[in-house]
Amino acid sequence: MFSHPSSIYVHLPWCRSKCPYCDFNSHVLNDESRLNAYTKLITKDIENEAKKFKKSKLKTIFIGGGTPNLFGPINIAKIFDSININFHIEADCEITMEINPDSIKKTKLIEYRSVGINRLSIGAQSFNEKLLKSIGRDHSPKHIESVFKAANEVKFESINIDLMFGLPNQSRVMAKNDIKKIIDLSPEHISYYQLTIEPNTKFFYDKPNGLPSSDKQNLIQEDCLNLLEKAGYERYEISAFSKKNFECKHNLNYWKFGDYIAVGAGAHGKYRLTNDDMIRYQNASNPNIYMKNIISNKSSHKEKLLSNSDKIFEFMLNNLRLMSGFSIAHFESATGLKYDAIEKKLSELNNLNLIKYYPSGYWKPTALGFKFLDNLQCEFLKV
Ligand code: SF4
Structure with missing residues (x-):
């Protein structure tokens, strides 16, 4: 009756603070005890999804946020075990976890790796201290470098670094320096996004000064494309660059309009019925409501039949x-x-x-x- 998506997205919705440009479903963590409670409930969500998609053979798992590394290796292991018990995980499954670089220790990375995470996505955004401050990020360039170095030593199969451009008062030289820095580190994958001012963000109501003009942004992008191409990265998606054979399989499935299972607050998934009807579904965004729904066995999904x-x-x-x-x-x-x-x-x-x-x-x-x-x-x- 249902399709059998080969991807699952797991949303872990908390962060230490809310960045002023962020329109993701992320919430400030005020009570650490919620991490254990949420872990328990998300495993129930996984069990519920598996009843529907029990024949799914997973080729990709993506743990995103929020800041997933607020959840320690024990909780990530519980989530991973639940996926493992309830679904078949293919031997070459790409298993990504997003992390924020502030003071994350190598021992923690070793534990994430041993749980089964094989791809790490580091939210660096910039290597310029001032620019990081201007977008409200707590980490420093040193944090990024030390996390990247540790992740390399721990031998994740692939590492992505997220970088942004079009930041307040960012010059072409500053943007080029960010790209040169990332090329020096040589991750397998780079996601390069333009800062956009989205409704319902702090920046929307209090626009930062010094945002580069669109002409300047175009020049920054051209510089970046040239540098990355020369360094052997292929642009395979408008914002994604990779070394050969290191494209993100999980995101490729989204971009190819594939099906995927979603668990966690605000996560949305997509599947098909045998007659080609297509359903998009979304969980309650507010973590409190999402958790209450799971506790009371109420479906936390809103479903929409696509026209x-x-x-x-x-x-x-x-x-x-x-x-x-x-x-x-x-x-x-x-x-x-x-x-x-x-x-x-x-x-x-x-x-x-x-x-x-x-x-x-x-x-x-x-x-x-x-x-x-x-x-x-x-x-x-x-x-
Ligand atoms: S760390 Fe990421 S998810 Fe969290 S508030 Fe900042 S941009 Fe949003």
Whole structure:
């Protein structure tokens, strides 16, 4: 009756403080005892999901937040054991955990590694002390370097570093220095995001001074692309760069509009029914409500049946981020729709030089299309 997603996302929603630009589902941790209680309940959530998706063979597990390393190795082990008992985990499963670099000790990393985490994602954001302060981050460049060094010694199979650009008063030279620093460290994967001011964030109501103009941001991005390319990184998604064969499999599944299971406060998942109906579901965002729902055996899901228009828009929202674009066969298998549904729109956008069909059989945004990706994606709202 259901599809059998091969990915699971686990959301751990707490942080030490709330960064002024953050619009993730993250909450300030005021009471450490909640970590144990939440761990217990999330294992119940995993059991509930496994009843529905018991045949799932997991190829990727992603523990994100929030700041997942607020949860010690014992709690992460309990979550991992629960996934292991309730699902089949493939031998080469990519198992990622996000961490924040402030004063995390090597011994803790050793324990996470022995629990089964094989990919680490470090939220560095910048190597410039002043810039880190300007975006409210508590860690220092030294913390990032020492965590990275320790993670390398512990031999995680792959390490990602998150970096941001377009920070208040960031010059081109500062941005280049960040990229040079990251190239020196040589992680397998780099996520490079532009700071955007989102509603419901502190920065939205109290905009920081000195945000770089869009022209400057474009130059910063060009510099970055050149440096990363020269250093052997391939840009495979609009914000993701990797060494060969180190693409993030979990995120690729999202970007290819695959199915995935979600557990934890605010986490959302997606699955299909045999007739190609597609369901998106989301847990209660507020950790208190999420926990109460699980305790009282109330479904913490809100479900939505995707319309054909939803499917097209969501497919494009994700697939157009990929440098490789998408094939017609993939569109049809991922959405259950016929190519006719998008043919006219693609031809219109092709005439505007925003998207192009390549002899390899793939539709990809042009350079102009990537530059105005938001607008290009929105064009598929009207299909
Ligand atoms: S550490 Fe990450 S998740 Fe937590 S508040 Fe800052 S940006 Fe948000």
